[in-house]
Amino acid sequence: MKAGSAKDQQASKQYKVIPILFAMLLSGFIGLFSETALNVAMTPLMGILQVGPTTIQWLTTGYLLVMGILVPVSGLLLQWFTTRQLFTASLVFSIAGTLVAAMAPNFELLMVARVLQAAGTALLLPLLFNTILVIFPIEKRGSAMGLIGLVIMFAPASGPTISGLILANLTWHWIFWISLPFFVISLIFGLMFLPNISNLTKPKIDIVSIILSTIGFGGIVYGFSSAGGHGEGGGGWSSPVVIATVVIGGVALLLFSIRQLRMKEPMMDLRAFKYPMFTIGLVLIFICMMMMLSSMLMLPMYLQQGLALSALTAGLVLLPGSLLNGFLSPVMGRLFDKFGPRWLVISGMVIVSVILFVYSRIQPTTPYGLIIAMHVLMMIGISMIMMPAQTNGLNQLPPAYYPHGTAIMNTLQQVAGAIGTAVAVSILSAGQTNYLRSVANPESAESKLAAFTAGVQNAFTFALILALIGLVCSFFVKRVKVNKQMGQQGSMH
Structure with missing residues (x-):
């Protein structure tokens, strides 16, 4: 090991850090931008592709799934697999998905494209973290991680704004045509400058764990999402498909968890949950992702359908908050170092x-200025929770648990986003349906607008309940004291 680390240190001096970072962060940004880029386009796409909400x-x-x-x-x-193999595979998936989406004539092909894009981003994100840990010496790693934080927070937050600008002047296909050259540039830079930096240990692959994790996480997300899909037909949460997939997913996750705890070399080491600050941090991040992604889906839809704003205006309304959210990541890091996580969270x-309480009272008469101010404040609040909760949680883990801790956090962030958006849309649909049943003239424009407003209010009330649960959890956050000696676990004070 010592020889290997000396060799790594020698090699680290020869890494072309800036082009490697450029290739990784650019492809990461465009990949994560894709996660929310279609949010503003949802309303026009329903008409163009002739599908419901x-x-x-x-x-x-599907992307998050x-x-x-x-x-x-x-x-x-x-x-x-080597660094270059994984990077190339991730970019090939991303480029193929983006190209298919740019030319997609119908919903089905667009859905296939989204799956390909998501596969590319899923391969890229862990590779990005791993590469930063290897090519940067420990004293410079913080600023590099700050850049990743900026990309991870800012890219999905800027998606609606950038795509709003595109939609104001071009068709929705251009969201993908404009993304395509950036992926190609990233691939070229990666092939030119990215060396193979990881040591391949080729551990035993436990097929059963992979199958259980796929059925478990997939079943839970599919079940929640289908609840919205069956809502229009009246099945909703009582639909046999929803009940079956959630139950099967839950059982698979339970079996997956039992198997991981019994294995000597688990695929995902769940013993990380023994550390209380890690677990509380995880709960807070899970709640935060559900609130953030459900709100980022609801707001653009309401701005366009409820307030009759164009896609561009809706995007611009969300721009100040999105910008702040990205740039506050390094600031919150410094505040966290100085004051600890408790009061920030x-x-x-x-x-x-x-903010969510105010949003749950939103009306077609709500001034745009208030919506912008609320969105800015909400994004400040979220940046005060996410980074400190994540860092404090990971700080308590011994170094051997770092890969497992980050894998658990990254996985649950994706699942939380998918569940949050799915539940919000199903609550929106149910609220609309219930309102229209209670009025004399459900076909009138006034009734439809009032029904949509009622549905959005219900969705924000759901997010408010999540926030209140998170607030209770935040009182249990304690600062983790990081010991200088590597290998010792963090203690709390």
Whole structure:
């Protein structure tokens, strides 16, 4: 090992860090931008592709579902395939998906494209973290991780704005045509400058764990998403498909968990849950992702359908908050180092709860200025929760658990996003249906707008309940004292 690490240190001086970072961060940005880029286009796409709101949201949910299935396996792939092989595969998937989406004539082909895109991003994200850990010396790693944080927070937050600008002047296909050259540039830079930096250990692949994790995470997300899809037909949460997939997914996850705890070399080491701050951090991130992605789906839809704004205006309304969210990541890092996570997380949860309470009273007469101010404050609140909760949680883990801790967090972030968007849309649909049943003239424009508003209010009320649960959890956050000696676990004070 010592020889290997000396060799690594020698090699690290020869890495062309800037072009490697450029290739990784650019492809990561465009991949994560794709996660939310279609949110603003959902309303026009329903008319163009002739599908309903619960079908169209599969373009986002399906993307997150594939990420949720592939991210748990990514740790294994990093130990089996070289850096260049994984990077090339991830970019080939991304380019193929983007090309298919740019030319897609119908919903089905667009859905296939989204699956390909998600596969590319799911391979890229763990590779990005792993590469940063290897090519940067420990004293410079913080600033590099700050850049990743900026990309991970800013890219999905900027998706609606950038695609709104594109939709104002071009067709929705251009969201993908414009993304395509960036992926090609990333691939060229990666092939030119990215060396093979990981040590391939080729651990035993446990097929049963992979199958159980796929059925488990896939079943849960599919079940939640289908609840929205069956809502229009009256099945909703009582639909046999929903009940079956959630139960099967739950049982598979239970079996997966038992198997991981019994294995000597688990695919995902769940013993990380022994560390209380890691577990609380995970709960807070799970809640945060559900709130953030469900709100980022609801707001553009309401701005366009409820307030009759264009896609561009809807995107611009969300721009200030999105920009702030990205650039606050390094700032919150410094505040976290100075003051610890507790008051940051509690204050963030209070801000988000207040904003969601206001959003749950939203009306067609709500001024745009108030919506912009609320969105800015909500994004500040979320940046106060996410980074401190994540860092504090991972700080408590011994170094041997780092890969497993990050794999667990990345997986549950994807699943939380998918569940959050699916539940929000199903609540929106149910609220609309219930309202229209209670009015004399359900076909009138006034009734339809009032029904849509009622559905959106219900969806934001659901997010508010999540925020209040998160607020209770935030009072249990304690600062983890990081010991200087590697290998010792963190203690709390």
